[in-house]
Amino acid sequence: MTPHDTASRMTAWQVDPAGTRPGLRKLRLAVPIPAAGEVLVRLGAASLNYRDLLVSRGFYGATQRPVVAGSDGAGLIAAVGDGVDPARIGQRVAGAFFPDWTDGPVTAARRARSLGAQLDGVLAEYVVLPAQAAIPVPDHLSDSEAATLPCAGLTAWHAVTAAGLQPGMTLLLQGAGGVSVMALLFARMAGLRVLQTASTADKADRLRALGAEHVLASGAGSDWATEILALTGGLGADAVIDIGGPGSLALSARAVRVGGTIVSVGFAGDGPGLDIRQIVGRAITLRGITVGSCAMFADMNRAIAAARLRPVIHRRFSFDEVPEAYACLEAGGHVGKIVVEIADTEAGAASSADNKGSEP
Ligand SMILES: NC(=O)c1ccc[n+]([C@@H]2O[C@H](COP(=O)([O-])OP(=O)(O)OC[C@H]3O[C@@H](n4cnc5c(N)ncnc54)[C@H](OP(=O)(O)O)[C@@H]3O)[C@@H](O)[C@H]2O)c1
Structure with missing residues (x-):
């Protein structure tokens, strides 16, 4: 693994749908270490989906253990495991909702694991992803905008x-x-x-x-x-x-x-x-239909980049305000996406300078 300078502990929001304490809780966890073929992403932003409400209430099925919540996040690759090109460190990416569905039609195996349900998700400072599921995002988007893409987009x-x-x-x-x-x-x-x-x-x-x-x-x-x-x-x-x-x-x-x-x-x-x-x-x-593959994600990003399309963000919350962000989603008054800002990653900060137009 390529060395990285991350702290060994991180803050995360976890859900335990099958446990005795439903709902969200904030806790400190070890920063995950990327194994061979994986990357570590330092998250800049996450966005919420209707599905996050279902997971947090135990209505989503197949979530057997406490997991870090959230499927949709974007940030910078901070470290790579063996076999992954170290040149990817610093690349701005979003995580694929179904990391095992790289291409082709959907199958039971390809959709068996998703972020924020069977796999630890993105409401954390760091997440580990298979390298092929860390999808480069269009340069003109901020982390907040890119974080709207993996599920809803x-x-x-x-x-x-x-x-x-x-x-x-x-x-x-x-x-x-x-x-x-x-x-x-x-x-x-x-x-x-x-x-x-x-x-x-x-x-x-x-x-x-x-x-x-x-x-x-x-x-x-x-x-x-x-x-x-x-x-x-x-x-x-x-x-x-x-x-x-x-x-x-x-x-x-x-x-x-x-x-x-x-x-x-x-x-x-x-x-x-x-x-x-x-x-x-x-x-x-x-x-x-159910979300899409990594290849579809890349196709979508190419179209978004060509059209300079900007997702619509209804409201942004800080990383401490995740419960308030969930409540905003549940209230149902939103138009577009609800975003949680996690960290000011270098590239995200640079690209968000021209991103003032998408909120109502
Ligand atoms: N198949 C998949 O892969 C996939 C992926 C993502 C989401 N989903 C599902 O798609 C739905 C929307 O997800 P989201 O993240 O966009 O949710 P969201 O941002 O929370 O928005 C909820 C949406 O549901 C609409 N709605 C509520 N009751 C409705 C009804 N009776 N008829 C038609 N629309 C109604 C609302 O309309 P108003 O704005 O007019 O109030 C609003 O647009 C959810 O059921 C979610 O589980 C499925």
């Missing part, structure tokens, strides 16, 4: 590409959360017409400012599927990225055109779910 990228649309076609998105706002940015980048739902008027204003053509009110009793039909000449959207699951799939199936695609990403809402006859009779393709 890549899921949105995967979902928009899986929808298989051409420029000018219509994509329906749901809400102003992390995945849907990134999907809006990617969809606009691809020249798609975006129709979107939002649960509040403030969120609707923000989504319109980000490029949504029409924003429809969601929430109890709303029938945005009928409005989508009216906005699409009675045909329906070419594709939908579904976030609400049981709370939205029936509406999504009415809002998509005959022969269209529903990319099923989330299950954030409660409701009656789906009558399968809506799918069969109208020849709809229903496709579930």
Whole structure:
């Protein structure tokens, strides 16, 4: 292992979903040492996902031991294990959500381990990653912006590409959360017409400012599927990225055109779910996706760099304020991502100098 000058102890936020003390706790742990084929990353920032709430409450399954929380983080490579090019020290990277899914289609083995659930995550000063899962991030992004990419960003990228649309076609998105706002940015980048739902008027204003053509009110009793039909000449959207699951799939199936695609990403809402006859009779393709591979992450980063795209950050919290950041996510008033700033890494500090524009 290449020598590094890190302290031997670090601060981390841990969850113990299967234990007697659910929720988050802050503690001191040994700085992990990279084994052969691994890198040690000094984290600059992390971002939160809906899934972090599920993990902390023990609703995520397969989390058998206390783990460092959080899947999405970015920072600098501080040290490398045997067999890893020492020139990577100092490289700015983000960790892949599924470190074992390097390329190709998803398999059970490739998605078996994820950061912040089966593997220690990124709400810590340091994390060890397999070298191939430490993905270089676009130079124009700060650590905070790059930390929004591993789960929400890549899921949105995967979902928009899986929808298989051409420029000018219509994509329906749901809400102003992390995945849907990134999907809006990617969809606009691809020249798609975006129709979107939002649960509040403030969120609707923000989504319109980000490029949504029409924003429809969601929430109890709303029938945005009928409005989508009216906005699409009675045909329906070419594709939908579904976030609400049981709370939205029936509406999504009415809002998509005959022969269209529903990319099923989330299950954030409660409701009656789906009558399968809506799918069969109208020849709809229903496709579930789960985050994405390291190769997809690299593809996404290339597109983000080319378009100089900047993720939308709703609010930043300090590393001491992780419980407050979780509470902010749970309150559900956010547009885009909630970020925890962990350390001012050298490159992150330099690149964040021109990053003032993404917060509302
Ligand atoms: N398959 C995957 O790989 C993958 C990856 C990431 C996330 N997810 C899932 O995707 C969902 C969103 O994740 P996130 O991190 O973006 O969450 P988030 O930032 O916490 O946002 C929650 C989102 O859920 C929306 N929502 C709530 N109830 C809904 C309903 N009945 N119908 C439609 N939308 C509803 C909210 O809409 P408003 O903004 O309008 O209130 C908001 O956009 C979660 O279920 C999460 O577990 C799946």
